[in-house]
Amino acid sequence: MSVDMSKRKTDIGPPHHEQFLPPVIKANYGKWKYHENPKPGVLVHVGETGDKLYSVRAATPRLVSIETLRLYADLADEFCDGYMRWTSRNNVEFLLTEEKNIEPLIGKLKAAGYPVGGTGASITNIVHTQGWVHCHSSASDASGVVKAVMDELFPRFENMDLPAKLRIAFACCLNMCGAVHCSDIAILAVHRHAPVVDHANLNSQCEIPNVVASCPTGAIRPATVDGNQSVEVIDDQCMYCANCFSVCPAMTLNDPDTDGISIWVGGKLSQARHVPMFSKLAIPYVPNNPPRWPEVVDAVKNLVEVYAKNARKFERMGEWIERIGWPKFFDLTGIEFTKYHLDDFTHAGESYNRSLHVRQR
Amino acid sequence: MTEKKRETPLLDELEKGPWPSFVTEIKKSADKGNASSEDLLGVLERSYREKIGHWKHGGIVGVMGYGGGVIGRYNDLPDDFPGVAHFHTIRVNQPPGWFYTSDAIRKVCDIWEKYGSGLTNFHGSTGDLVLLGCRTEVLEDVFKELTDIGFDLGGSGSDVRTPSCCCGKARCEWACYDSMQVCYDVTMNFQDELHRPAFPYKWKFKFAGCPNDCVASIARSDMAVIGTWRDDIQVDQAAVADYAGSLDIAKDVTRRCPTRCMGWDGSTLSIDNENCVKCMHCINAMPKALSPGKDRGAAILVGGKAPIIGGALLSALFVPFINIDEDVEDLYELCEEMWDIWGEHGKNRERIGEFIQRVGLGNFLEQIGLDPIPEMVIHPRTNPYIFFELDEEEDE
Numbered sequence: 001m002s003v004d005m006s007k008r009k010t011d012i013g014p015p016h017h018e019q020f021l022p023p024v025i026k027a028n029y030g031k032w033k034y035h036e037n038p039k040p041g042v043l044v045h046v047g048e049t050g051d052k053l054y055s056v057r058a059a060t061p062r063l064v065s066i067e068t069l070r071l072y073a074d075l076a077d078e079f080c081d082g083y084m085r086w087t088s089r090n091n092v093e094f095l096l097t098e099e100k101n102i103e104p105l106i107g108k109l110k111a112a113g114y115p116v117g118g119t120g121a122s123i124t125n126i127v128h129t130q131g132w133v134h135c136h137s138s139a140s141d142a143s144g145v146v147k148a149v150m151d152e153l154f155p156r157f158e159n160m161d162l163p164a165k166l167r168i169a170f171a172c173c174l175n176m177c178g179a180v181h182c183s184d185i186a187i188l189a190v191h192r193h194a195p196v197v198d199h200a201n202l203n204s205q206c207e208i209p210n211v212v213a214s215c216p217t218g219a220i221r222p223a224t225v226d227g228n229q230s231v232e233v234i235d236d237q238c239m240y241c242a243n244c245f246s247v248c249p250a251m252t253l254n255d256p257d258t259d260g261i262s263i264w265v266g267g268k269l270s271q272a273r274h275v276p277m278f279s280k281l282a283i284p285y286v287p288n289n290p291p292r293w294p295e296v297v298d299a300v301k302n303l304v305e306v307y308a309k310n311a312r313k314f315e316r317m318g319e320w321i322e323r324i325g326w327p328k329f330f331d332l333t334g335i336e337f338t339k340y341h342l343d344d345f346t347h348a349g350e351s352y353n354r355s356l357h358v359r360q361r
Numbered sequence: 362m363t364e365k366k367r368e369t370p371l372l373d374e375l376e377k378g379p380w381p382s383f384v385t386e387i388k389k390s391a392d393k394g395n396a397s398s399e400d401l402l403g404v405l406e407r408s409y410r411e412k413i414g415h416w417k418h419g420g421i422v423g424v425m426g427y428g429g430g431v432i433g434r435y436n437d438l439p440d441d442f443p444g445v446a447h448f449h450t451i452r453v454n455q456p457p458g459w460f461y462t463s464d465a466i467r468k469v470c471d472i473w474e475k476y477g478s479g480l481t482n483f484h485g486s487t488g489d490l491v492l493l494g495c496r497t498e499v500l501e502d503v504f505k506e507l508t509d510i511g512f513d514l515g516g517s518g519s520d521v522r523t524p525s526c527c528c529g530k531a532r533c534e535w536a537c538y539d540s541m542q543v544c545y546d547v548t549m550n551f552q553d554e555l556h557r558p559a560f561p562y563k564w565k566f567k568f569a570g571c572p573n574d575c576v577a578s579i580a581r582s583d584m585a586v587i588g589t590w591r592d593d594i595q596v597d598q599a600a601v602a603d604y605a606g607s608l609d610i611a612k613d614v615t616r617r618c619p620t621r622c623m624g625w626d627g628s629t630l631s632i633d634n635e636n637c638v639k640c641m642h643c644i645n646a647m648p649k650a651l652s653p654g655k656d657r658g659a660a661i662l663v664g665g666k667a668p669i670i671g672g673a674l675l676s677a678l679f680v681p682f683i684n685i686d687e688d689v690e691d692l693y694e695l696c697e698e699m700w701d702i703w704g705e706h707g708k709n710r711e712r713i714g715e716f717i718q719r720v721g722l723g724n725f726l727e728q729i730g731l732d733p734i735p736e737m738v739i740h741p742r743t744n745p746y747i748f749f750e751l752d753e754e755e756d757e
Contacts, residue, residue, distance in 0.1 A: 003501045009508040010426055011552040014454035017531070017541050020462050025531050032534035034649045045532055053532065061383040063493070065390040065398075066470035066479045073463035073470075082463035085528065086483050088576050095532075113381050129486065132408035133383070133401070134434060134450065134493060136416040141408065143383040144375055151378030176667035177486045182580040182675075214710065216670045243670045243710070249418035256412035269580055271572035272642040273617050276579050276675055290409040291374040313613050314646070346672050 022083035024053050024097050040160050041116035042102060054096040056105055058114040059125055059150075059157065062090040063133065063143055071112060079105040089125045089167075091118055120160035123153050123304070128170035129177040131189075136249075137242055138172035139259040140189035140288050146170055148292040149187070149300050156304065163311040163320070166304065167268075173242060173253075182267035184317040185303055186279040187296060189288075192258045194219070194238035195251035199230040206248035214247045239345070260287045261296050265303060265329075266318030277318045280326075282333070284340035306333050325359055367391070369402050371409040390479035397478035397494050400444030404436060415442075422449055422497050424504040427556045430514030431500060447496040448478070451503060452489040452515035454548065454555075457541035458528040459484065468510045476503045487565065488525030488576075489515040513552075519710075520558035521551045526568035527575040535644065536570030537588030537657035538685045544568040546689055551696075560700065561707030561716070565665075571653065572641045578665070578676070583713050584696070585662040585676040586685060592654035593634040594643070600650035601630045614646050659685040661692065663699070664714025674714040677722075681736045698729035 018026070028047035035045040043055040060068075072092055076084045079101040085093050092114070094105055106116045118124030126149065129135065131142030149168070156162060170187045171178035180186035202208070211231050212220050219237035223230055231251075244251040263286070267279030282303065286295040303317075310332060311320035321329045330337045343351045375384045387405070390398035404415050419433035432450040439446035453469075469490070473479060478494035485491040490512075495503065504514065515523030524547055527533065529540035547566055548555065554564075567578030570588040578585035604610060610630070615623040622636035623643060630650075632643075644651045661683060662676035683691060699713060702725070707716045717725045726733055735741075 003505045005425070008425075008505060010513075011556060012508055012511070012513045013549045013552055014513060014545070015456050015465070015511040016545060017457045017460050020456055020460040020465060021531060030530035030536070030539070032530075032532065034534055034652070036649070045534070055532070059381055060483065061381045061386055062482055062484075063383040063386055064481055064483055065386040066473055066481065067389040067393065068386060069466050069470050069481065069483070073466045076463045084461055084463070084466075086459040086461075088459075088488075088525075088527070090483065092483070113385070115379060115381075127486065130482075132405060132414040132416075134416060134448065135414060136418050136434070138414050141405075144409070147375050147378070147380055147382055147384075150380035154379045157380075174667075175669050176673075179486065179577065179581040179667045181667055181673040182577065210709070213708075214670075241668070241670060246669075247710070254413050259412070269574050269577050271574065271638075271640045272645055273619055273640055276574075278673060278675075288412050290412065291371040314617055314642070 022081060022095050024051055027051060037120045040122060040158055041119055043119060054099060054102055056094045056096060056102060056116060057087065057091045057118050058109045058116050059118065060090055060092050060114060061143065061147065062128065075105060075108060089127055091125050115158060117157040121162040121164055122160045123156040123166045123168060126150060126168045126170050127178050129172045131172040135172060137175065137245055137253065138189065139191050139254065140172050140261055141290060142170055142172045144290060145187060145293050145296055148297050152297045152301050153304060162308055164314050164316050166317060175242065181278055182269045182276055183279050184265065184267065185300060186264035186267060187300065188262050188264060190260060190262050190285070191240040191242060191253040191255065192260070193240065193255060194233045194235040195244055195253050197230060197233065198250035198252065199225040199228045202231065202248065202250035203229040205250050211244055211248045211251065214244045216241060216243060220244060260285050263299050266321045268316045268318050274319050281341050282335055284338065302333060327359065327361060367399070367402060369406040372402065372406050387480060393479065395479045396444035397448070398480060400442040401478065401494065404438060404442045404445055422500065424500050424514070427514060428558045429517040429520045429556055432517055445494065448494040449497065449500070451492040451495065452485060452517055452523065453492060453507060454513050454515040454523050455484055455488055455490045457526050457544045458531055460531065472503060472506045487522050489523045514556065516555045518558040519560045519562050520556070521554040522563050522565045524548050524566035524568065525576055527570050529570040533570055535573065535653055537590055537653055538570065538659045540568040540570040540588065543586065543685055543689055547692065550693055560704060562710045562712050564713065572639055573645065579662060580665050580675055582665050582676065583663065585665060586659050587662065588657065588659050589639045589682065590654040590657045591682055592656040594632055594637060594654060595652045596630060596632065597650050598629060601647060602628065604647045604650055608646065614643050617642055658682050661695070664717055666712045666714050670710065671715045678737055679731065695729065702728045
């Protein structure tokens with residue numbers, strides 16, 4: 001270690017944002033009047049004084065090399081005095097004051113492989129997790145599925161021709177670092193069997209009472225196995241949440257033969273029109289099929305197309321389904337309704353239909 | 362340059378198509394001679410072939426004096442892929458609103474070229490600038506050089522996680538409070554709680570300037586601060602009329618109002634503001650004509666989380682309106698009160714939302730000194746099992 005510990009700084013917090021704001025933002029901070037979306041991927045914000053700020057939004061894979069970051073820095077220097085930001089969905093935005101710079105910047109971004117779009121009634125970048133690139137508990141890769149899905153949905157990124165915006169999120173296990181649970185379409189990788197216990201090492205790696213306490217269904221209990229102090233799992237009680245694996249590496253869930261992907265629909269976050277909603281199960285399982293996950297891509301594409309064809313203007317996926325009813329949703333999408341769609345966890349009863357409000361088929 | 366012959370037939374399939382490819386990004390870094398990136402390609406190709414990840418549980422790594430900010434990660438095939446034997450992630454607290462200059466970006470890149478994989482996430486799910494993959498022995502150097510250019514680490518584990526916010530007043534006419542400044546102030550106020558995990562589990566803050574909630578605060582944070590207003594929506598009737606040409610105002614705006622508090626007679630838009638619930642739909646649909654009122658502030662909601670472990674929760678309304686730009690101290694006090702009781706009685710890995718459901722909202726509010734109000738519920742209880750407190754009633 002080469003660091004002189006006496007000169008070390010801690011607890012300085014993040015850099016204050018003011019040093020990173022372009023002059024047009026400093027002059028109009030809190031004084032923006034309105035904005036428009038003149039074309040896909042371009043926003044113009046107009047201040048009370050008439051000042052204009054143009055934001056050009058480009059796709060990124062989220063996992064970016066420093067080579068690409070330096071490219072963005074160079075483009076920002078060339079077209080907007082070095083000012084840029086990222087969106088909450090991992091797009092990069094260049095902050096321009098010169099309208100004439102918009103098209104040349106878009107041209108260079110596209111040529112470098114970073115297309116512009118993702119505004120308005122479109123599908124923008126997919127919020128996602130680390131997957132096989134970095135995670136110990138992932139039931140699938142993340143970046144690969146996202147890449148394959150966005151390749152297929154790409155025209156929806158470059159255009160604004162959906163009834164409303166459509167937000168897709170991906171999480172590679174139900175820890176949900178991607179917090180996909182309120183997305184129009186959520187792609188969630190799942191484990192499907194109880195943990196395999198490494199009895200020889202469990203007691204040296206983990207606190208047995210912690211492991212037992214970590215299970216939300218009480219499926220884990222202390223046991224002596226082959227002379228080792230360990231735990232046993234009541235398989236029928238396990239719902240594969242992997243909470244035990246989070247506290248104890250000797251409880252392995254990852255399995256190439258049974259891990260796969262589930263697909264959920266109809267969540268939303270904003271307050272607009274309808275209160276926020278959770279995503280609900282559409283497809284319990286499709287297999288992991290790298291490198292391009294064709295079954296996942298087809299399933300998502302089908303959901304998007306059926307929604308695009310049937311929803312009314314401004315209706316998010318969940319609002320559309322609520323209007324037509326879930327039976328019609330399963331009819332239109334051709335998705336099979338199964339036992340797995342019936343909730344059996346804590347708040348299960350809340351989803352039972354305790355009325356006669358059904359459309360007879 | 363590494364001499365290893367790179368064979369990644371499966372990953373190469375993910376360089377096809379119009380969407381930017383993460384594989385191309387890893388190759389860019391590997392082509393510059395970064396051995397970590399080269400071996401990441403190797404181990405990832407193997408994962409694609411075997412359909413399983415090759416990363417082990419973290420273990421405790423970090424920088425001196427901090428308990429959070431570094432996610433330890435080791436590969437389970439270190440002999441085959443020594444470049445990723447250690448592949449620790451460093452979470453760097455992003456600037457509020459994710460604004461940067463090219464100069465700041467280049468400085469971060471230079472550090473990461475010197476010490477790490479050359480790969481990043483812009484950004485991680487919680488909001489951090491993520492430096493993806495380095496060895497244990499460089500952590501202090503990276504930390505020193507980051508603080509020299511003005512950056513600090515973010516949170517991890519059972520601490521205050523890196524707060525994040527929308528771009529707020531910097532680039533949005535709908536921001537009802539200064540979400541970036543409040544996010545910065547809260548982050549600075551809770552530096553100790555952010556760097557040194559001492560809670561039952563994680564605590565996330567998110568700051569959204571308006572009810573559109575561009576940072577997903579209501580679903581993804583234990584405390585969501587969401588901008589709103591109390592007075593009338595500002596209306597420019599001439600601009601409304603301009604929209605009539607391109608928008609069916611009756612069908613797509615007023616009839617989509619959740620409380621039907623609006624009317625459109627073909628020339629004038631009327632709003633019964635007392636019944637407006639500030640959903641933003643009409644404002645979103647006609648941004649040149651409508652804007653939030655002038656009496657602006659924020660609501661505070663508590664307890665949102667993903668499913669682990671008792672099921673997903675949305676944050677619940679605690680404070681319907683606070684002038685947060687002026688009264689951020691009240692937020693600090695509310696947090697301290699909640700952390701006291703949660704820290705004392707919360708179970709290991711129990712988020713505050715789950716804790717509140719376990720002890721009961723009424724009991725929890727009593728402990729933190731907040732009065733129950735009808736805005737906190739969709740409706741009052743429907744079951745008659747009330748825990749009457751006769752002794753306390755007699756005291757009053």
